[in-house]
Amino acid sequence: MFDFEKFEVYRKAKQAAIEISALISGLKGVHPRFIDQLQRASISIPLNIAEGAGRYSKADKRNFYTIARGSVFECVAIIDILHDMAKIDQPIKEGLYAKLEELSKMISGLINSQR
Numbered sequence: 001m002f003d004f005e006k007f008e009v010y011r012k013a014k015q016a017a018i019e020i021s022a023l024i025s026g027l028k029g030v031h032p033r034f035i036d037q038l039q040r041a042s043i044s045i046p047l048n049i050a051e052g053a054g055r056y057s058k059a060d061k062r063n064f065y066t067i068a069r070g071s072v073f074e075c076v077a078i079i080d081i082l083h084d085m086a087k088i089d090q091p092i093k094e095g096l097y098a099k100l101e102e103l104s105k106m107i108s109g110l111i112n113s114q115r
Contacts, residue, residue: 004053009106013046044071062114069107
């Protein structure tokens with residue numbers, strides 16, 4: 001088992017990516033660029049957590065964790081836009097927001113641990 005697989009934040013990030021992928025598969029009438037960007041941003045979160053965990057220096061780790069947190073914010077923005085376009089309803093938006101907010105806080109903890 002790799003170290004990052006033990007991180008609760010990695011497991012939650014992976015689950016969020018899976019949930020977002022399921023959401024994307026049901027979206028109709030959305031420009032493919034929105035779908036592609038949301039898919040890439042959601043996958044970027046666990047990938048950057050994993051890559052950061054594999055780095056030796058604190059600065060390198062912090063950099064990848066910061067990128068992961070940025071991808072969380074990117075997902076939130078796209079979900080907000082999709083909601084405003086009436087492509088996802090309020091309960092779905094709120095559920096994803098809650099999960100992404102928790103991820104953001106957990107990743108912030110990873111970032112702060114590398115100071």
